[in-house]
Amino acid sequence: MFEFDQYLGFLAFLTILTIGFWLMIFLLMFVVPYWLGGNLLERYKEWKAEKRAKREAL
Template identity: 75%
Template sequence: MFEFDQYLGFLAFLTILTIGFWLFFVLLLFVIPYWVFGALKERIEEFIQDRKK
């Protein structure tokens, strides 16, 4: 039915797919919100400093 090479290819495909899924998951949940809120915080601080001058 399946030869060993096909099995290794399937395992490599599943491994790459799983790594990609978790990378996408981490990017969506942690990296992008951290970047957005950091940029907003920096812009608000600059706005407050400009108003004080």
Template identity: 75%
Template sequence: MFDFDQYLGFLAFLTILTIGFWLMMFLLLFVVPYWLGGNIIELLKERRDKKKAAREA
């Protein structure tokens, strides 16, 4: 059915596919929301500081 080389190639393919899948899940579920959340918080801080500076001036 399969030669040993084909079996190793198939295992390598499955390994790479699985690593890619979990990397995409990690990026979509943790990295991107963390990045967006940090940017939104910084944007709100900048707006708050700008309003505070405008009130004081």
């Protein structure tokens, strides 16, 4: 059915596919929410500083 080279190629393909799948899951579950949360926190800090600067200018 398969020769040994084809079997190794198939295993390499499955390994790369599986690593890519789990990397995508990791990025969607941890990295993207971390990035969004940090971005929102920075925008909030900038908004707060801008509000404080307007208050001090008056």
